[in-house]
Each structure stands twice: as structure tokens, then as C-alpha cells.
Amino acid sequence: MAHLRLAAALTLALSIFGSHADAGVVLDYSDTTFFDGSSTVRVKAKAALEAAVADINAVIDFNLGAITNDVVTGTSGSTTATIDFRYGYRNPTTNATVEVPNTTMPANEFRIFVGMRPLSGSTLGQGGPGSVGAGFGASGFFNPGEAQAAVTAAAAASEHRRGDGPVMATLSGTVFGSPNDSAYSIEFGPTIGNLWFDDDVDNLGGSDGDAALDSFWHFDHTTAVDAGKNDFYSVALHETLHALGVGGSETWDSLVTNGTDWTGAEAIAEIGSGIGLIDAGGAHITDGTMSFRLSDGMAQEVVMDPSIFTGTRKSLTTLDAAFLRDLNYTTQITAVPEPSSLLAMTLAGAGTGLLRRRKPSHRKTRC
Ligand SMILES: [Zn+2]
Incomplete structure (x- = not known):
């Protein structure tokens, strides 16, 4: 059934648009100078952000009509x-x-305005x-x-x-x-969004310099996450999906009942039940929910729960994709994102993915 639906969606897209190869989330840097920087830190940060968006664009088969007139x-x-x-x-x-x-x-474009700014407490991004x-x-x-x-x-x-x-x-x-x-x-429907990352990593107020940021964030998405650091790629994935309506849209709200129960058929089919599947805040999957990575099928905590361990990376899971389908996106889950760097990372990390959860890792929350 899934294959039939996918085939129908592809046919429709091709007949209307001819090609939708480069459609999807577009990052807008109009309001930031951080990602234009030539320092190693900033070049890596931008590459990680764009890799996260590319991986989302590979999973969602966007079918968004053009807005031609204001x-x-x-x-x-x-x-x-x-x-x-x-x-x-x-x-x-x-x-x-x-x-x-x-x-x-x-058609098929969703624009996100990105930047860095001071965030208090343990919030990594919004x-x-x-x-x-x-x-x-x-x-x-x-x-x-x-x-x-x-x-x-x-x-x-x-x-x-x-x-x-x-x-x-x-x-x-x-x-x-x-x-x-x-x-x-x-x-x-989905048209524009915004996302930003914390650049006040010492929580003393104000934006910190590249050296301080580099000791807090793990910017390089092509290498395994250093112990004690927060993975920029993983947070970029998470916040981009928020911008697309996960946890913050009318449709999302309509599928949450009793505060923490999910009624969307796709996620229920994926994990068996929607009871208690939503975090108490109402905007995330319940903290610690496990699923399977699209990239290699290995067990991993979902991208859209509210927090991440330091020293770990997340990539999109089958349950994250099921939530996207409940939000009326078409997912292309047979076309797994396989940038060579991410694949190398997940294979290298496969043996320790579960063990990491047992380590006394420091947790950081995020919006
Ligand atoms: Zn969040």
C-alpha cells in the first residue's frame, strides 16, 4: 500500500511540476552574519545546518503549491x-x-530564516x-x-x-x-519559519566568541560528536522540523488529545499506540522514545523528543517520518539520506549507540 501511494504521489508531482528535484526547505541568511563568517567554526556550522536541511529535503517529498500573488x-x-x-x-x-x-x-519552497542568538538556561535552539x-x-x-x-x-x-x-x-x-x-x-499551509541556535553558551549574557562556541557545540557533522559537546547537526534537524509544523501547528494540535496522547494513524501504526506518546509540554514526542534510524535501521532516540545527550548525534527515524506523514507530508522513506559523512558516522557509531544512553551523560533541553 505504501508503495502504491508513493508511486501515485510521484506521478502527480512530475505531471504538474516536471521536476521537483531541488525543492524543499530553503535557508535564508538575510538576518545573520554568523554563517557568512570564514572562520573554521562558522564554515562547519553552516555546512552542518545545510546537511540537516538536505537530509530533511531527501525524506519529505514536498508538494506545496506556488503563492503567486500577495x-x-x-x-x-x-x-x-x-x-x-x-x-x-x-x-x-x-x-x-x-x-x-x-x-x-x-512551488514546493519553504523558507526558514536562520541565525544565532543568546538563549538562557539549557535551551540549545528554537x-x-x-x-x-x-x-x-x-x-x-x-x-x-x-x-x-x-x-x-x-x-x-x-x-x-x-x-x-x-x-x-x-x-x-x-x-x-x-x-x-x-x-x-x-x-x-507551510510557507515560512524561523530558527536560531544558542550563542550564549556560558549563560553570562551576550553572544560568545567562536572559541567558546567551539568548546560547547560540535559543529563538524562529518565527525563523531566529541564527549561533552552538543551536536549542531542534530539540533538543526530538530528545529527545522519544528518550523515545518511539528509541535507547533493547527494540525499538530488537532492530533493531540488529553494533553499527551497522539491520534495520528501513521505514528500509531509505526509504534503501536499513541497513548502517552506526546511530551507533557505538548510540542514533542515523549522524552526518550526510541525508534530506528532511516539511514541504517539502528535503534536511536527520536529526533523530535525534547532533549539530546551531549556527545551524541541523531538522524531521522522511522517514527519521526511517521509523525511527518500524520502532518500530511509525503515522505520518501525509501530514499534514505546517505551523505557519505553521515553514513560513515552512523556505521562507526552503531556499536555504541545504545551504550551511550547508559553513560552518565549530561542532558540539555531544547525547544
Ligand atoms: Zn523542540
């Missing part, structure tokens, strides 16, 4: 309603709210989807029946649901006021 209109009789869409995100370096003035997006908004206007003769019909027609012209992936948010309400009150409800 403003849509609908007409009924002599009334024309307009909806002007707005996206926002957190500047990953300053945390300031940024409004994207005119959001269009190519990631999430951007915000959405819309402004409404109308022109014409304007009477109650026409206004509603025009708004409904404009909302129907929205390209922002995009197709696959979770509903990130739904905007709903009424506009224009009595007696022209017109209701609307518009769903938004």
Missing part, C-alpha cells in the same frame, strides 16, 4: 473584496518581529513557523449579500493552503461590520 480579490455583483496577505517571523538574531511585505513563494495575517478591503456598491459573497470568493482564491503539509493556522472572523458583516475562514 493580494486576492473576489467579486459579487458590484462589490469587490480584496484580501492582502501578510507573513511575519522572528528575526533569528534580534528576536524582533519582522513583517514580510509581499509574500510570494515558488524553531517554529512564522505568523500569518490578512488585511481586508472592499469597493463597489456594497450591500450585505454582495459583501459576504465577495469575501467568500476572495478567500476561495487564496493560494496559502498550498496542498500538502499541516494547516499551520486558520484565520477566521468577520469584517466590514453591521449590516455588511462578512465571515471568512482561510487556512494557511
